[in-house]
Amino acid sequence: MVNNKRVFATLTPEADSDWKLQELVSALRHSREQTHHIRHRGGVRELPSLEALEVILGDLSSSLFPTHYGPSDLTDGSIDYFVGNTLGNALNALAEQVRRSLRFRPQAEERSPYPLDDEELLRDKALELTARFAAQLPEIRNLLVSDVRAAYAGDPAASHMAEILLCYPGMRAIMCHRMAHALYRMDLKFLARMIASLSQRETGIDINPGAQIGASFFIDHGIGVVIGETTIIGERVRLYQHVTLGAKSFAADEKGMLIKGHPRHPIVEDDVVIYAGATILGRVTIGAGSTIGGNVWLTQSVPPGSSVTQAQMRSVCEDDGARAAQP
Amino acid sequence: MVNNKRVFATLTPEADSDWKLQELVSALRHSREQTHHIRHRGGVRELPSLEALEVILGDLSSSLFPTHYGPSDLTDGSIDYFVGNTLGNALNALAEQVRRSLRFRPQAEERSPYPLDDEELLRDKALELTARFAAQLPEIRNLLVSDVRAAYAGDPAASHMAEILLCYPGMRAIMCHRMAHALYRMDLKFLARMIASLSQRETGIDINPGAQIGASFFIDHGIGVVIGETTIIGERVRLYQHVTLGAKSFAADEKGMLIKGHPRHPIVEDDVVIYAGATILGRVTIGAGSTIGGNVWLTQSVPPGSSVTQAQMRSVCEDDGARAAQP
Amino acid sequence: MVNNKRVFATLTPEADSDWKLQELVSALRHSREQTHHIRHRGGVRELPSLEALEVILGDLSSSLFPTHYGPSDLTDGSIDYFVGNTLGNALNALAEQVRRSLRFRPQAEERSPYPLDDEELLRDKALELTARFAAQLPEIRNLLVSDVRAAYAGDPAASHMAEILLCYPGMRAIMCHRMAHALYRMDLKFLARMIASLSQRETGIDINPGAQIGASFFIDHGIGVVIGETTIIGERVRLYQHVTLGAKSFAADEKGMLIKGHPRHPIVEDDVVIYAGATILGRVTIGAGSTIGGNVWLTQSVPPGSSVTQAQMRSVCEDDGARAAQP
Numbered sequence: 001m002v003n004n005k006r007v008f009a010t011l012t013p014e015a016d017s018d019w020k021l022q023e024l025v026s027a028l029r030h031s032r033e034q035t036h037h038i039r040h041r042g043g044v045r046e047l048p049s050l051e052a053l054e055v056i057l058g059d060l061s062s063s064l065f066p067t068h069y070g071p072s073d074l075t076d077g078s079i080d081y082f083v084g085n086t087l088g089n090a091l092n093a094l095a096e097q098v099r100r101s102l103r104f105r106p107q108a109e110e111r112s113p114y115p116l117d118d119e120e121l122l123r124d125k126a127l128e129l130t131a132r133f134a135a136q137l138p139e140i141r142n143l144l145v146s147d148v149r150a151a152y153a154g155d156p157a158a159s160h161m162a163e164i165l166l167c168y169p170g171m172r173a174i175m176c177h178r179m180a181h182a183l184y185r186m187d188l189k190f191l192a193r194m195i196a197s198l199s200q201r202e203t204g205i206d207i208n209p210g211a212q213i214g215a216s217f218f219i220d221h222g223i224g225v226v227i228g229e230t231t232i233i234g235e236r237v238r239l240y241q242h243v244t245l246g247a248k249s250f251a252a253d254e255k256g257m258l259i260k261g262h263p264r265h266p267i268v269e270d271d272v273v274i275y276a277g278a279t280i281l282g283r284v285t286i287g288a289g290s291t292i293g294g295n296v297w298l299t300q301s302v303p304p305g306s307s308v309t310q311a312q313m314r315s316v317c318e319d320d321g322a323r324a325a326q327p
Numbered sequence: 328m329v330n331n332k333r334v335f336a337t338l339t340p341e342a343d344s345d346w347k348l349q350e351l352v353s354a355l356r357h358s359r360e361q362t363h364h365i366r367h368r369g370g371v372r373e374l375p376s377l378e379a380l381e382v383i384l385g386d387l388s389s390s391l392f393p394t395h396y397g398p399s400d401l402t403d404g405s406i407d408y409f410v411g412n413t414l415g416n417a418l419n420a421l422a423e424q425v426r427r428s429l430r431f432r433p434q435a436e437e438r439s440p441y442p443l444d445d446e447e448l449l450r451d452k453a454l455e456l457t458a459r460f461a462a463q464l465p466e467i468r469n470l471l472v473s474d475v476r477a478a479y480a481g482d483p484a485a486s487h488m489a490e491i492l493l494c495y496p497g498m499r500a501i502m503c504h505r506m507a508h509a510l511y512r513m514d515l516k517f518l519a520r521m522i523a524s525l526s527q528r529e530t531g532i533d534i535n536p537g538a539q540i541g542a543s544f545f546i547d548h549g550i551g552v553v554i555g556e557t558t559i560i561g562e563r564v565r566l567y568q569h570v571t572l573g574a575k576s577f578a579a580d581e582k583g584m585l586i587k588g589h590p591r592h593p594i595v596e597d598d599v600v601i602y603a604g605a606t607i608l609g610r611v612t613i614g615a616g617s618t619i620g621g622n623v624w625l626t627q628s629v630p631p632g633s634s635v636t637q638a639q640m641r642s643v644c645e646d647d648g649a650r651a652a653q654p
Numbered sequence: 655m656v657n658n659k660r661v662f663a664t665l666t667p668e669a670d671s672d673w674k675l676q677e678l679v680s681a682l683r684h685s686r687e688q689t690h691h692i693r694h695r696g697g698v699r700e701l702p703s704l705e706a707l708e709v710i711l712g713d714l715s716s717s718l719f720p721t722h723y724g725p726s727d728l729t730d731g732s733i734d735y736f737v738g739n740t741l742g743n744a745l746n747a748l749a750e751q752v753r754r755s756l757r758f759r760p761q762a763e764e765r766s767p768y769p770l771d772d773e774e775l776l777r778d779k780a781l782e783l784t785a786r787f788a789a790q791l792p793e794i795r796n797l798l799v800s801d802v803r804a805a806y807a808g809d810p811a812a813s814h815m816a817e818i819l820l821c822y823p824g825m826r827a828i829m830c831h832r833m834a835h836a837l838y839r840m841d842l843k844f845l846a847r848m849i850a851s852l853s854q855r856e857t858g859i860d861i862n863p864g865a866q867i868g869a870s871f872f873i874d875h876g877i878g879v880v881i882g883e884t885t886i887i888g889e890r891v892r893l894y895q896h897v898t899l900g901a902k903s904f905a906a907d908e909k910g911m912l913i914k915g916h917p918r919h920p921i922v923e924d925d926v927v928i929y930a931g932a933t934i935l936g937r938v939t940i941g942a943g944s945t946i947g948g949n950v951w952l953t954q955s956v957p958p959g960s961s962v963t964q965a966q967m968r969s970v971c972e973d974d975g976a977r978a979a980q981p
Contacts, residue, residue, distance in 0.1 A: 138681035354792035
């Protein structure tokens with residue numbers, strides 16, 4: 001009803017026909033009809049909304065850390081009322097997005113687990129899943145507190161917790177991820193991916209919602225970090241900017257399409273530090289307590305306590321290169 | 328008339344004079360007068376507006392993919408009305424931005440092709456150029472559909488088209504680019520650059536609007552990708568995060584300023600895959616069907632069907648290094 | 655009073671109790687009580703606001719470059735009124751944020767320099783610091799003009815100053831940085847960091863507000879650049895995307911926590927160019943006029959006029975690697 005869009009100056013042709021709108025609308029309809037191989041069956045096709053999810057994420061964050069993300073006039077007396085009210089609104093709005101996302105099954109799947117015409121069943125399922133998500137929020141908050149503390153301990157430039165919660169993109173990314181991962185585990189993968197997408201847009205950090213990440217996780221600087229869907233990360237792990245935990249793409253290409261969900265990303269055990277620009281590819285294991293140096297390119301497992309530098313890896317790679325050149 | 332800005336708490340000094348505003352305003356005017364070597368001739372200097380372009384981009388996207396970017400209550404019966412209305416508004420607003428941008432010629436150019444004082448001619452030209460842009464939208468949509476399909480085919484984690492259109496930064500970047508490139512080809516380079524800048528801010532992908540990119544293009548993850556102005560990319564090309572298709576900067580520095588528009592970026596032929604972190608510099612040609620491995624640093628052409636790995640390039644580079652050390 | 659939030663569709667359970675809100679609020683309060691080791695003393699805990707700072711940054715930018723960031727209907731006659739009014743509002747709003755930030759001292763510091771209960775003293779101090787910041791704005795503008803000119807001279811693709819001011823993320827980043835650095839030098843480190851965080855979110859460029867950067871600074875493309883707290887950069891320095899000027903992290907790890915503010919990042923002298931992806935770590939000095947090639951990994955000083963390429967560095971690194979392998 002209310003149009004919040006800002007109004008900008010326009011330059012209008014003398015006749016609307018100057019844009020040839022009718023032809024354009026018709027050509028665009030034609031293009032849609034050719035490309036939508038799955039036509040929509042008559043009704044309204046309600047996609048989940050990125051804009052709604054952005055507001056929901058903000059409200060959930062304020063509920064978890066009201067002092068930091070809530071309004072500045074909260075008192076010890078009013079804070080619980082704020083949390084209850086904000087959280088209730090967020091869950092009502094999330095339930096609607098969950099309902100919409102239940103209709104979106106992977107195109108490759110033959111059958112949906114839900115009868116998509118049974119609106120009442122979809123609503124009940126959406127309310128049930130949202131309640132299950134809500135019940136996990138206190139545990140998610142505890143994990144996030146461990147992450148704040150890891151950032152404070154791991155970055156000599158961090159001067160207090162509020163700075164980390166308000167200013168660190170790595171903190172924002174793990175907060176979004178822990179919520180997205182909870183949705184992913186309830187098979188709400190589309191919603192989870194949308195949250196990851198909003199997080200990436202803001203932080204430059206790309207964590208697939210499928211990644212399993214233990215407590216006390218810290219990404220410093222963070223820009224350019226990519227963490228793949230089947231990655232498993234232990235506790236007290238620290239990453240720096242431009243680190244990739246990815247699939248070994250060459251192998252994938254030779255085999256054709258990968259089986260979905262197939263474990264193809266690294267396992268990083270407890271207490272590992274991975275410095276800026278390091279790239280670790282494939283289902284390899286980085287043993288507990290290891291240190292991976294900056295810009296290292298690693299496609300093999302290393303035992304616990306390893307310290308891998310660029311120079312060491314280069315000599316290994318060159319052996320590979322020599323072999324590749326003399327097959 | 329309406330002030331949409333949120334109001335925040337302030338702390339006001341007892342007298343305005345405490346900020347020494349008059350002195351400040353005067354010092355800032357002095358700084359402007361010293362630095363504006365081209366003074367504006369008395370009238371209003373209307374720059375194109377990033378905020379307006381952001382709304383226009385949103386409306387154009389909704390017109391091209393109304394199911395995905397439009398409101399959620401569209402039906403088969405109402406969708407064409409939405410498209411026609413949204414597109415008409417977007418074109419009226421774009422025409423005004425085109426008119427403004429016609430005044431901004433490269434500073435190096437001696438003469439503008441348009442008599443800048445003839446307001447009527449500028450308006451007519453703006454309407455004409457906007458109509459030419461509008462006429463290209465169906466073709467742009469078809470290209471974008473080929474890009475969505477390439478993403479679906481190329482990423483095992485993609486589960487349906489809606490996920491790609493809503494969540495993939497690479498999709499957003501190529502959508503903005505195909506519109507910006509259409510403006511660039513009509514010599515509306517400032518507007519094109521502004522759109523590229525909005526896209527980069529949101530996606531972390533930096534595609535110069537001059538780059539020519541064929542159908543079925545897919546950037547996976549995408550953060551940190553840089554594609555230069557004179558790059559030419561064939562069909563069915565796939566890039567990963569942190570790939571640079573750039574100019575060979577060292578050569579440029581020795582020659583002084585490059586001639587504008589001089590071909591200085593790579594040609595990437597059909598069906599090439601370039602993995603994360605690879606850097607390809609200069610007017611080299613990557614032959615059709617080649618695969619460029621992660622982190623490869625490449626400043627020479629490779630024939631069709633090549634498979635270039637980091638280890639191979641290193642031995643080449645080291646030969647160069649040895650020569651450089653013993654000239 | 656006014657709720658600017660957009661309203662989205664919701665799906666509400668039949669009874670509020672379905673979300674088990676009361677249990678959730680109680681569990682979240684419990685989590686807060688366990689983790690806030692420093693409880694707030696009864697009153698209102700007003701954190702500085704990122705949203706307010708974002709508006710303030712916009713107003714300060716419009717005051718410095720009204721033609722480019724101000725409204726499009728400014729005339730030579732009205733421009734000073736716009737600047738005075740906008741700047742006055744921005745300073746009033748900034749003073750409030752300064753007041754709030756004065757309460758936030760590093761957790762490690764034993765004593766605050768200000769008696770935190772003396773509200774009047776905090777207000778006076780906030781007004782004084784804001785006035786000192788304001789007085790630096792003309793000098794900051796002059797530095798920014800030198801940066802615009804450096805971008806125009808350094809990028810053959812730049813066609814006029816307006817394009818640089820509106821479209822270049824590197825320009826936005828240095829504008830935010832020069833303001834953040836002024837606050838940092840007045841020991842307003844939390845506010846400075848918040849501004850850097852807003853800048854990073856928009857540009858993908860991460861400059862710690864402590865970094866000292868000379869005139870005529872230009873970052874081209876910019877995404878992924880990281881510049882650490884104690885970095886010192888001379889005049890006419892040019893960086894490309896993905897350059898890191900960082901601390902030598904390995905050394906830090908062996909010593910345990912670094913002393914805060916300890917010089918640990920590079921010194922880059924006048925007229926240095928650092929190409930894409932180069933990583934320079936530790937308190938090393940890059941001599942005046944040097945060129946550091948793309949992807950170079952450098953942890954040692956180089957004399958003035960050096961030209962360092964990846965191949966040269968590799969041979970050095972491999973010597974290190976060999977030594978490391980045969981200790």
